Amino acid sequence: MAWVRACATDEIDEEDVARFDQGDRTFAIYHSPEDAFYATDGLCTHQAIHLADGLVMDHTIECPKHNGRFDYRDGKALGAPVCVNLRTYPVKVEDGVVLVDVG
Amino acid sequence: MAFTGTRRDYGLLGLDAKAAVENGLASAKWYSCPIGRKELKEFMRRSDGPALRDTALWFGLLAFSGGAGVALWGSWWAVLPFAVYGVLYGSASDSRWHECGHGTAFKTRWMNDVLYNVASFMVFREPTIWRWSHTRHHTDTVIVGLDPEFNVMRPADVLAILLNVFAFKNVVLGFKQLVLHASGRVDAEEATFIPDMERPKVFRTARIWLALFALVVLACVLTHSVLPAMLIGLPTMYGAWLQLLFGLTQHAGLDEDVLDHRLNSRTVMMNPVFRFLYWNMNYHIEHHMFPMVPYHALPRLHEVIKHDCPKPYPSLYAAFAEIIPAVLRQAKDPTYFVRRELPSRAKPLDLQPAGPGMVAAE
Numbered sequence: 361m362a363w364v365r366a367c368a369t370d371e372i373d374e375e376d377v378a379r380f381d382q383g384d385r386t387f388a389i390y391h392s393p394e395d396a397f398y399a400t401d402g403l404c405t406h407q408a409i410h411l412a413d414g415l416v417m418d419h420t421i422e423c424p425k426h427n428g429r430f431d432y433r434d435g436k437a438l439g440a441p442v443c444v445n446l447r448t449y450p451v452k453v454e455d456g457v458v459l460v461d462v463g
Numbered sequence: 464m465a466f467t468g469t470r471r472d473y474g475l476l477g478l479d480a481k482a483a484v485e486n487g488l489a490s491a492k493w494y495s496c497p498i499g500r501k502e503l504k505e506f507m508r509r510s511d512g513p514a515l516r517d518t519a520l521w522f523g524l525l526a527f528s529g530g531a532g533v534a535l536w537g538s539w540w541a542v543l544p545f546a547v548y549g550v551l552y553g554s555a556s557d558s559r560w561h562e563c564g565h566g567t568a569f570k571t572r573w574m575n576d577v578l579y580n581v582a583s584f585m586v587f588r589e590p591t592i593w594r595w596s597h598t599r600h601h602t603d604t605v606i607v608g609l610d611p612e613f614n615v616m617r618p619a620d621v622l623a624i625l626l627n628v629f630a631f632k633n634v635v636l637g638f639k640q641l642v643l644h645a646s647g648r649v650d651a652e653e654a655t656f657i658p659d660m661e662r663p664k665v666f667r668t669a670r671i672w673l674a675l676f677a678l679v680v681l682a683c684v685l686t687h688s689v690l691p692a693m694l695i696g697l698p699t700m701y702g703a704w705l706q707l708l709f710g711l712t713q714h715a716g717l718d719e720d721v722l723d724h725r726l727n728s729r730t731v732m733m734n735p736v737f738r739f740l741y742w743n744m745n746y747h748i749e750h751h752m753f754p755m756v757p758y759h760a761l762p763r764l765h766e767v768i769k770h771d772c773p774k775p776y777p778s779l780y781a782a783f784a785e786i787i788p789a790v791l792r793q794a795k796d797p798t799y800f801v802r803r804e805l806p807s808r809a810k811p812l813d814l815q816p817a818g819p820g821m822v823a824a825e
């Protein structure tokens with residue numbers, strides 16, 4: 361377990377995503393429509409484009425390069441051109457802070 | 464007179480493909496006009512409404528013109544409704560195929576998928592193959608040796624362009640590939656952009672399409688008439704001319720191997736009828752730079768980034784006043800291209816493309 365502070369809860373709008381870098385690793389942090397937070401690897405499994413520039417719709421993140429979509433809750437790739445699932449990370453919220461277990 | 468100078472290798476397995484990778488042009492970082500995340504998010508917002516309305520209108524017009532064509536069949540008056548039907552079927556399907564392939568036409572995913580498959584059949588582009596080739600087109604737009612969807616290669620093959628006025632080249636090559644795929648194979652170039660796991664889908668669809676075409680032929684034989692094929696199949700060809708006109712405006716005659724869509728793509732102002740048929744793909748710089756923005760938001764996006772882009776062409780006519788002489792010149796001089804002027808207050812391209820990977824003619 362390695363819980364690290366990613367951001368404050370009010371730094372990401374509902375139904376949006378933000379980038380979080382830690383060392384040489386990069387993550388995408390999501391704020392879902394029902395006010396929950398999730399974290400995945402930051403780069404798309406298709407061509408390493410950062411998902412923080414993408415579009416969150418309900419529980420999917422759409423990659424900005426070729427519109428590949430993932431369910432950011434479990435990282436599932438939802439069809440071509442993304443075929444490989446995204447790694448997800450446990451998230452908890454404490455005192456208005458989003459913490460990610462970067463493992 | 465045949466061109467005899469140096470020739471670039473547009474094949475996906477050729478020398479220029481290797482050169483492009485070595486020069487850092489593959490999957491490279493592209494220029495993007497400055498725009499705030501909040502504003503861009505507004506433009507990217509999806510909805511089903513506009514595409515449902517446009518699709519209902521499109522199929523309504525197809526049914527009306529097709530019905531009129533059938534009713535008037537046997538008289539010369541049938542030419543008129545079939546001319547309309549053909550353009551709706553063989554040209555408007557191109558933009559529906561395109562937008563649904565990006566998944567941006569509708570908010571609801573299955574709606575994109577259904578229309579994508581229907582439009583793919585109408586425009587005669589195998590859905591899985593072309594989804595992947597278009598993905599590559601967006602990764603490596605107009606990069607020699609990497610982009611499988613070149614408008615016009617240099618030296619320009621004018622005869623090939625003319626053959627596609629009625630989609631001859633596309634359909635002949637497309638049928639060859641369809642048979643190959645139905646037999647359970649992809650060719651070496653396709654293998655560079657279609658992952659293994661997607662191939663069973665390619666083979667299955669090819670077989671279904673061959674069966675559908677066989678049914679149309681059977682209907683023609685049974686009815687002793689070409690009418691069934693006038694409704695399904697042939698309009699891909701006799702209605703393709705407008706798709707070619709629209710498609711040529713996208714990149715023809717412009718620079719290659721440059722990591723800036725402002726220099727290799729055109730934005731052309733069009734009338735509302737053309738914009739309906741083309742689903743706003745005339746805003747082509749905007750589309751390539753921000754492929755997540757749905758067609759109905761592109762005119763608004765254009766207003767926000769136009770200060771950072773070359774002047775749009777005021778009409779289709781103005782675009783072709785540039786394209787025709789450029790392509791004719793490229794038939795003889797493959798080094799020629801139209802250099803787009805960025806406005807003085809535009810942000811310059813800070814990403815330097817590598818030098819061209821010219822290879823000697825065989």
Ligand code: FES
Pocket residue numbers: 404405406407408409423424425426427428429441442
């Ligand atoms: S890079 Fe994400 S879909 Fe292609």
